[in-house]
Amino acid sequence: MATLDKLMNYPAEFYVPAHGHPSTDITEVLMANKxxxxxxxxxxxxxxxxxxxxEEIVAWFYRxxxxxxxxSQYFLSTAAITAHLTYLAEQGQIKPKVADGVLKWYRSS
Structure with missing residues (x-):
């Protein structure tokens, strides 16, 4: 999220996204991504x-x-879910706990 906010105020003549076409204004794309x-x-x-x-969260998204x-899509999906879990943990909204050799995520109380 912070990167998207930084890009919103980054001055450039044009922007070349990884997916899509070069543009002089990326506000709409950034807002959609955010x-x-x-x-x-x-x-x-x-x-x-x-x-x-x-893995249970990834499986839910697949279904x-x-x-x-x-x-290859599984690895991308797992990386994306991991990023969301990391963000939520850093925000103090969730926490991990290992139970019976499986790391599970819990909402923080």
Missing amino acids: KRLQEVTELVLSLLSAPLSR EKSIDSSH
Whole structure:
């Protein structure tokens, strides 16, 4: 989120995104990305009404969002969910706990 905020105020003649076309104004793209990140973060937090492992969260997204089940997509999805979990943990909203050799995520009380 902080990176998106920095980019919002970064002066440049044009921007070249990793996906998409060069543009002179990236405000709309940044706002859409920020909104989507917030939606996914809120969804991950809502899933943690019961303790879940990262893999259980990834599996939920696969089922509910009909994600392509290739191994490369699995690794990308796992990395994305890990980033959301890390963000929520850094914000103090969730915490990890190892139980029976499985790391599960809990909402902070």
